[in-house]
Amino acid sequence: MTFDMENLSIPIIDLEPARTGTPEQAAQVAQEVYLAFKNVGFAYIKNHGVPQSLVDGAFEWSQKFFALSQSDKMKSPHPPYGWYQRGYSGVGREKVVQMIFDEEGIAGKRKTPDVKESYDLGNENDPRLPNIWPAEELIPGFRAHFNQFYEACAAAEDLLLRTIAIGMGLEETFFLDYHRNKTNQCRLLHYPAVEEELLRRGEAERVAAHSDFGTMTILFQDEVGGLEVEDIHEKGKFNPAPYIQGTAVVNIGDLLMRWSNDELKSTLHRVRAPPLMDSDTTRSKMTPDRYSIPYFISPDRDRVIECLPGCYGPDRPKNYEPVTTQQYVDMRLNAIY
Numbered sequence: 001m002t003f004d005m006e007n008l009s010i011p012i013i014d015l016e017p018a019r020t021g022t023p024e025q026a027a028q029v030a031q032e033v034y035l036a037f038k039n040v041g042f043a044y045i046k047n048h049g050v051p052q053s054l055v056d057g058a059f060e061w062s063q064k065f066f067a068l069s070q071s072d073k074m075k076s077p078h079p080p081y082g083w084y085q086r087g088y089s090g091v092g093r094e095k096v097v098q099m100i101f102d103e104e105g106i107a108g109k110r111k112t113p114d115v116k117e118s119y120d121l122g123n124e125n126d127p128r129l130p131n132i133w134p135a136e137e138l139i140p141g142f143r144a145h146f147n148q149f150y151e152a153c154a155a156a157e158d159l160l161l162r163t164i165a166i167g168m169g170l171e172e173t174f175f176l177d178y179h180r181n182k183t184n185q186c187r188l189l190h191y192p193a194v195e196e197e198l199l200r201r202g203e204a205e206r207v208a209a210h211s212d213f214g215t216m217t218i219l220f221q222d223e224v225g226g227l228e229v230e231d232i233h234e235k236g237k238f239n240p241a242p243y244i245q246g247t248a249v250v251n252i253g254d255l256l257m258r259w260s261n262d263e264l265k266s267t268l269h270r271v272r273a274p275p276l277m278d279s280d281t282t283r284s285k286m287t288p289d290r291y292s293i294p295y296f297i298s299p300d301r302d303r304v305i306e307c308l309p310g311c312y313g314p315d316r317p318k319n320y321e322p323v324t325t326q327q328y329v330d331m332r333l334n335a336i337y
């Protein structure tokens with residue numbers, strides 16, 4: 001795939017020094033991560049700590065799951081409430097909308113379908129949202145792999161949270177203390193092959209422009225491409241965020257933006273057709289299937305999120321009221337489902 005790395009606005013950051021470097025090296029990386037999240041809201045993270053074999057396995061299991069018959073996938077259905085983010089959602093079920101909460105507005109947006117199907121899972125020990133697994137005999141090994149993958153992502157989360165705290169001049173464990181229960185959401189996404197023209201003309205969408213809700217998201221994508229991130233300098237202009245081997249895309253969510261009094265940016269992003277592969281634009285083409293796996297991180301549900309120390313002062317008023325994680329996330333989830 002042709003892509004101009006020179007114009008990549010999203011920095012690539014190696015997290016290894018945060019894990020094994022000297023305190024000075026760790027502080028240096030923390031500064032880079034902080035600046036990326038302040039200026040862009042996105043970073044490509046190398047050495048995030050999730051073993052490549054687990055990532056590769058997760059994509060293989062995801063493909064196997066979505067290759068099941070529709071009736072088998074529907075045996076572990078997403079419940080009909082937005083806040084219960086577990087189980088399988090078929091094509092067209094969910095419509096990602098940006099900050100529209102009235103029913104008329106949502107119905108209007110739903111007219112252009114998101115051409116994707118998804119399977120959501122979370123922490124095995126979460127009493128509020130038990131997982132909705134496919135039966136073991138249908139897809140043996142799926143559950144065990146994703147439990148392992150979930151744990152590995154949680155470990156990567158911890159290192160990222162420590163690093164951001166250091167970068168913001170907070171206690172290293174400041175954010176960890178708000179993320180003890182690991183009530184995160186891991187989502188398998190499959191975007192079926194679709195006629196490219198439909199995506200380009202906006203008659204079908206993969207994921208419409210949106211920001212994520214929580215603290216941050218760790219996203220694994222395959223090589224197909226199509227993820228686009230809004231340009232920080234030019235509203236409405238979206239730049240490609242292509243696959244880069246050995247990295248995860250990490251982005252800030254709305255709750256951390258609010259928590260930081262808008263210092264860290266929760267940047268709009270979407271999934272469209274991947275960049276054209278060759279000069280042949282005359283034929284009607286199908287974009288290949290695409291798979292991605294976002295891991296959405298949120299603070300513990302009962303915690304009150306209010307302006308971070310250092311993000312307000314006499315000349316810098318607090319922009320938001322305190323809110324609990326649960327109030328905030330449920331409000332956002334109920335709007336999309």
Ligand SMILES: O=C(O)CCC(=O)C(=O)O
Binds near residue numbers: 189293
């Ligand atoms: O599929 C992707 O690459 C991104 C998906 C995404 O942004 C989301 O699910 O919030």
Ligand SMILES: [Fe+2]
Binds near residue numbers: 210212269
């Ligand atoms: Fe997203």
